[in-house]
Amino acid sequence: MLRVARENPGWGYRRVHGELLVLGIKVAPATVWEILREAGIYPAPERSATTWADFVRSQAEALLAADFIETVTLSGARLYILAVIEHASRRIRILGATAHPTAAWVTQAARNLVMDLQDVGSNARYLIRDRDGKYPGLFDTILADAGIKTVRSGVQMPRMNAIIERWVRTCRRELLDRTLI
Numbered sequence: 001m002l003r004v005a006r007e008n009p010g011w012g013y014r015r016v017h018g019e020l021l022v023l024g025i026k027v028a029p030a031t032v033w034e035i036l037r038e039a040g041i042y043p044a045p046e047r048s049a050t051t052w053a054d055f056v057r058s059q060a061e062a063l064l065a066a067d068f069i070e071t072v073t074l075s076g077a078r079l080y081i082l083a084v085i086e087h088a089s090r091r092i093r094i095l096g097a098t099a100h101p102t103a104a105w106v107t108q109a110a111r112n113l114v115m116d117l118q119d120v121g122s123n124a125r126y127l128i129r130d131r132d133g134k135y136p137g138l139f140d141t142i143l144a145d146a147g148i149k150t151v152r153s154g155v156q157m158p159r160m161n162a163i164i165e166r167w168v169r170t171c172r173r174e175l176l177d178r179t180l181i
Contacts, residue, residue: 001025001032005041052160056087062125063087064148065164068101068134069171074180080134082109083171085164086124092167103136110142117146126151128161 005016013033020027036042056063069081082095093116095109117124127143128151129135140150153160 001027001035002039002041005036005039056163059126060087061123064124064127065161066127066129067161067164067168068132069168069176071172071176082106083164083168084113084127085167086122087163090163101134103138106134106136107138107142110139114142114146114148117148124148128153128164130158130161131155 001016001020004019005011005013008015011019013036014029016036017027017029017032020032064084064086066082066084069083071079071081073079077099079097079099080101081097082101084093084095085091086093093113095113096105098105125147126149130153143150158165
């Protein structure tokens with residue numbers, strides 16, 4: 001039973017049970033599950049599925065992540081900063097800062113990003129971003145025309161875009177909380 005499970009990592013306990021029946025070994029499915037669990041062989045999806053972290057690590061050369069940072073100036077005005085990070089090199093691109101991130105401004109920032117990436121010969125194919133309403137539909141269209149697919153993170157799932165979220169938190173703590181703008 002253990003050999004069958006180890007040699008076929010995509011099979012769950014029910015499939016192992018079925019194969020054992022074909023071999024003439026009569027045992028209850030719950031018994032198969034219990035024996036596999038005690039041997040440290042967990043259900044098939046946990047053994048064979050790729051986690052989000054594994055995917056991000058393996059595709060780092062092709063990934064970008066974007067996010068808006070909000071900060072308040074000394075005069076009390078709120079500024080929005082659009083930043084993009086390259087996963088592989090951790091290079092940050094500040095696309096601009098504005099008090100009013102209009103659709104036209106964000107669209108122009110996307111055009112500038114595409115030109116910068118083409119100038120350096122980037123292999124980016126995906127941009128992960130949150131579902132912020134500041135991104136107009138044209139933002140995704142411009143990136144798609146350049147061969148970059150936009151992947152929106154899940155609702156209330158900041159870990160899906162953890163690299164840029166971590167950088168934003170560090171930027172706030174180390175720079176924006178200590179500097180008067």
